[in-house]
Amino acid sequence: MELRSFVLCNDAGDEVCISNYGARLLQWHTDVFGQDRNIILGYSTLSDYLDDPFYHGAIVGPYANRIGGAAFSxxxxxxxLQANEGSNHLHGGDKSISHMCWELVAQEAQVLTLKCELANGHNGYPGAMVFWVTYHLNNDSSLDIDMKVITEQATVVGPTTHPYFNLAGVGESASGHILQIFADNFTEVDDANVPTGEICPVDGTNMDFRQPRVLDPQQPKDNLDHNFVVCRPADESHGVLISPDKQLQLHVSSGYPGLQVYTGKYLGGKFESFGGICLEPQFYPNSPNIDNFPFYLTTPEEPFRMRISYKLVKNQTEVDNPASVESEKAD
Structure with missing residues (x-):
């Protein structure tokens, strides 16, 4: 199957480019008071994505993030499962849905649906699976990502999307973004970044983003690759990322119980370390192996369905507590 890209446009002037390779978000152009900004990091040619080790813009799975010991019962x-990060399993393993060509199902001006299939036993997952993803670019500058998975037998499913955002615009420094996460708790991890099973309060820790905080990539406390336990319903923002100039906000919401935030420390190649920020709704990492983590199996009788939404808000410089942003910048 040949590499292809598709463009969605809305009445607000947003333009989203998506590839059939990994169902990836390649670009998102938006007009910010006369300035065109592409807010998603990506490569200049489609063929560059074939060797991409960073999952740029991809739908990752069948199960996103880490499964400890590369096994579940x-x-x-x-x-x-295939162990592709030390002794652990990450983002579905090698040559999974993030590194496959998806089939075009339907395309309209603002809607794109793609599909791919995995054979029984692919990277160790039980049951043949069929994945659909539908991108819907709305006129309010929101992008809904609807995922559906059917399977032939009970299996572990939990995909997500993996774009790296720079709201200042690709090519500009990502330093100075402001982050707010509506989470009272986070999942503690071991040295391999696999959750221990402990759910810890953010209060009094570097994980406390309940009030907006300026990210400084030079500070170890802002080197994030952590899962937050969101405390809001699916139709409300779970996280907000604000551009350094405060002219653009990105709100993320989903039906998932967790939000992984990754500030891009290990980006490389043509991309600078900390050059983009990922906001990845998901089940908690390693949930299939931890009884007290929220998770459910996907079965032939109960297909997997999930919506992830990203919404842009412009010229809204005020957040819940803007004074805390200014005091943090002064520190």
């Missing part, structure tokens, strides 16, 4: 039967 269903009804006391253990399934060994």
């Amino acid at each position: 269903i009804d006391e039967q253990e399934f060994a």
